[in-house]
Amino acid sequence: MSKIAITGIGVAAPSGIGKRQFWANIKSGRSFIKEITRFDSSKYPSRIAGQIDDLDKYSHVSERLLKKIDAFSHMALISAEMALQDAGIDIKKEDPALVGIFLGNALGGWMYAETELRDLYLEGREGVSPYMASAWFPAAPQGQVSIYYGIKGFSKTVVADRASSLMAIGYARKVLSKDKLNMILAGGMEAPVTPYALLCCNTYGALSKNNLHPESAYRPFDKKRDGFVIGEGAGIIVMEPVSRAKARGANILALICGYSTTCDGENRINPSRDGKELARAINMALSDAGVTQEQIDYISLDGLAVDIWDNSELAALKIIFGSRIKNIPVSCPKSMFGNLLGASGAVDLIITILAMENKLVPPTLNLDEPALNGLNYVTKQPREHTINKALIISRGRGGINSVLVIEK
Amino acid sequence: MEIRDKIRGTLVKLLSIKPEELKDDVSLQDSIGVDSTEMIEAVIALEKEFGTKLSPKDITKFSTLQDIESVIKGKTNQ
Numbered sequence: 448m449s450k451i452a453i454t455g456i457g458v459a460a461p462s463g464i465g466k467r468q469f470w471a472n473i474k475s476g477r478s479f480i481k482e483i484t485r486f487d488s489s490k491y492p493s494r495i496a497g498q499i500d501d502l503d504k505y506s507h508v509s510e511r512l513l514k515k516i517d518a519f520s521h522m523a524l525i526s527a528e529m530a531l532q533d534a535g536i537d538i539k540k541e542d543p544a545l546v547g548i549f550l551g552n553a554l555g556g557w558m559y560a561e562t563e564l565r566d567l568y569l570e571g572r573e574g575v576s577p578y579m580a581s582a583w584f585p586a587a588p589q590g591q592v593s594i595y596y597g598i599k600g601f602s603k604t605v606v607a608d609r610a611s612s613l614m615a616i617g618y619a620r621k622v623l624s625k626d627k628l629n630m631i632l633a634g635g636m637e638a639p640v641t642p643y644a645l646l647c648c649n650t651y652g653a654l655s656k657n658n659l660h661p662e663s664a665y666r667p668f669d670k671k672r673d674g675f676v677i678g679e680g681a682g683i684i685v686m687e688p689v690s691r692a693k694a695r696g697a698n699i700l701a702l703i704c705g706y707s708t709t710c711d712g713e714n715r716i717n718p719s720r721d722g723k724e725l726a727r728a729i730n731m732a733l734s735d736a737g738v739t740q741e742q743i744d745y746i747s748l749d750g751l752a753v754d755i756w757d758n759s760e761l762a763a764l765k766i767i768f769g770s771r772i773k774n775i776p777v778s779c780p781k782s783m784f785g786n787l788l789g790a791s792g793a794v795d796l797i798i799t800i801l802a803m804e805n806k807l808v809p810p811t812l813n814l815d816e817p818a819l820n821g822l823n824y825v826t827k828q829p830r831e832h833t834i835n836k837a838l839i840i841s842r843g844r845g846g847i848n849s850v851l852v853i854e855k
Numbered sequence: 856m857e858i859r860d861k862i863r864g865t866l867v868k869l870l871s872i873k874p875e876e877l878k879d880d881v882s883l884q885d886s887i888g889v890d891s892t893e894m895i896e897a898v899i900a901l902e903k904e905f906g907t908k909l910s911p912k913d914i915t916k917f918s919t920l921q922d923i924e925s926v927i928k929g930k931t932n933q
Contacts (some may be wrong), residue, residue, distance in 0.1 A: 510871035515892075573902075577895045 448624045448735060450702040452692035453853075455534025455685030456791050457526035457634075461497030461678050462784040465529055470801045472783075473809045477664035479784040486642050486657075493654035495661040496640045497678025497785030515578040516591055517556025517639035522681035524595060525586035527632050528617025531596075534697060536607075536630070538596045547600040547628045548592055549619035549685075551635035552585040553789035553843075557644040559583050562777050584788075586683075588636050600628045606789070608843030610708070611635055612682065613792025613851055617706035618669050619686055629691060634793035636681035648677050648788075650743045651716070651844075653753045664812035665786070667750030667779040668757050668824065672762035675752045679783020682793035682798075695724065699851045701800045705736025712845025716728055717755050718846030721761030726846040729767045729838065736852040738836055739767050743775060745808055745837040747795045750779030751786070754818075761819050763848075776832050778825040782812040792841030792849060803834045859924045865904050866897060882918040907931055 456466045461479040463469035464778050472479070479497050488494035499522070506513075508524050516524075527548075533539055538546065560583035566574035581587060584603035593602060601622060605615040612635025620632040638650055648654055654675040657664035666677040692699050709728040711719040718725070733740060749760055764772050781787070787794050802808055807829045814826040839851045859879070866883075867874050876887050881888040889897070894917065898909050901923070907930045917923050 514871060573899055576897075577892045581892075 448621070450689055450704045451620045451623050452687050452697070452699045453684050453701045453703060453800060454551055454687055454692050454697040454699060455530040455536065456800060457533065457683045458681070458794060459499060459502065459505070459522045459526050460680035460682070460784050460787065460794055461499055461662055463536045464499070464501070464525065466533065466797070466801065470558060470805070473801070473821030474796060474807065476595055476606065476810050476812065476828055477783065478596055480661040480664060480814055482658065482661055483640060483645070485640060488645065491645055492649050492656050492657050495655070495664055495676055497676065497680070497721065498640050499679055510568050515582060516519040517559035517582050517587065517638060518679070519552065519556045519636045519681070520582070520588040520591040522638065522679070523550065523592055523636040523683065526634065526636070526681040526683040527592045530632060530683045530685050532743050532794040536685060541629065541648065543597045543599040545600050545629040546598045547619065547622060547631040548589050548598050548602040549605070549615040549631055550612070551587045551605045551607065551615035551789045551793065552588065552637060553606065553608050553611050553646070554637060555585045556583045556587055556638060556646050557641040558638065561643050568619050572803050574763070575836045592632065607847050609786065609788050610841045610843035610847040610849040611789035611792070613796065613839065613841035613849040614708060616684070616793060616796065617708060617849060617851060620706055623686055623688055626688070630685060632682035632683055632711045633686050634681065634790055635790035637788040637790040638679045639655045639788055640676045640679050645677070653673050653751065655752065663813045665752055666816055667748065667752045667781045668819060668822070669814045670816045672752040672757070672817045672818065676785045678787045680787045680794060681854050682697040682797045684793070684797065684855050701803060701855060703851060704854050705732040705852035706850065707731035707735055707740060708847070708849045710848070712763070713846065718842065720755060720759055722761070722766060724846060725760065725763035725840070725842065725848040726766035728850045729763060732838070732850040732852050738852055741771065742836050745799065745802065745834040746775055747799045747830065747839040748777050749840045749842045750778040750811065751842070754844070758819065761822060765821065773821060773823055776808045776825050776830060778808055778824050780809040792839065795839050796851060796853070799837050799853060803837065806831060806833050808832045808834070858927060859906065859920055861904060862920060862923050862927065869896060869900050877920060879920045895904065901929050905931055
């Protein structure tokens, strides 16, 4: 399959909105996990998260539209605008039939839904906004971004738990490889910091309960890990065929050269312990990219900070990379701002692109004492390192394994 | 004019627009691009404001501020 160019980045995350601010904070190795204050979360076992409190400052969206959409659509609209600007694309000059949008989301827009459902029970059906129907569901951001820019090409929303956005990007690449579209906006968004969504995430049973120390709660691969921390945000990229990107003189940030996905199919919550299906996905993604494992010089880890997930991820890496895994820098930068669930893979990809550009591997926070040895963990501070080819791993509930290979 | 001002006030608040964007004799669709879902919201808000019930037949007559005013006048006998 042909390589696809990434020519623009848009990101809205707890650690920054816009790639410059975002990267500056990622580089600093600071934690952006805090206690949830947006609503009374005192009775939740896990009540910490990566939150975005200044979205409105960066918004180009009218008050009139904001009343009709949930925060996850708002984040997608902001990220899409930033990505287009970064790519230097005036979408009005594009053929709308040849522009697509592929987004990933896991939960839907619950702040809007919860508020309206409350009104339904308190005031009856007339208390419910007619926009409820089009505001809460996972494909709502796809629709809003499409309407905003008049996008009319083949588009999709992928719902695959935490693997959603990396899968959406993999899908977008497949469509562009068939020369069906000129460009695609791809990525994901998630807004889980709401009373009901937080409850669902808590029920999953894998969140850290280290509420007293939010900044050190998310500790992937560390001995003292006790689960992950959720975060909200969006990451969207502009994808184009390489020939088109070159023809218009675009700045090609990276090339997507391989992708694959597999499912463990064993348990509805947990992955397989042996990591074999993740290893198969890595193998197929490398083969799709025409890249050997020896050429990979950075791995962005899924790092859920849950024993079975971290252990099986490491097992998969050992199957594919053998003893060489000791030499490849690996990290899980989402430990700084939280796991953005359906948006996590897209944001991991964006971090990896920025790491390539800046020749700097961002660290895993709170990895003080590895529970498992044998990996070349980058911890605490970023490490100078030239990345030519990188692997990004994103996994969803029950063992949905998505793997992307990118190159400079 | 009082009814028309009330209608204008309700729509301005509901749609987060400026009062001058609403022209008396231009359809809401042409002036501010009201879509069908916004029209449903507007109907609910106007029903609350004027304490009346509007039927689907009434709503089909909604186009300009003047039209809405005459429907509501008919309903409230003002």
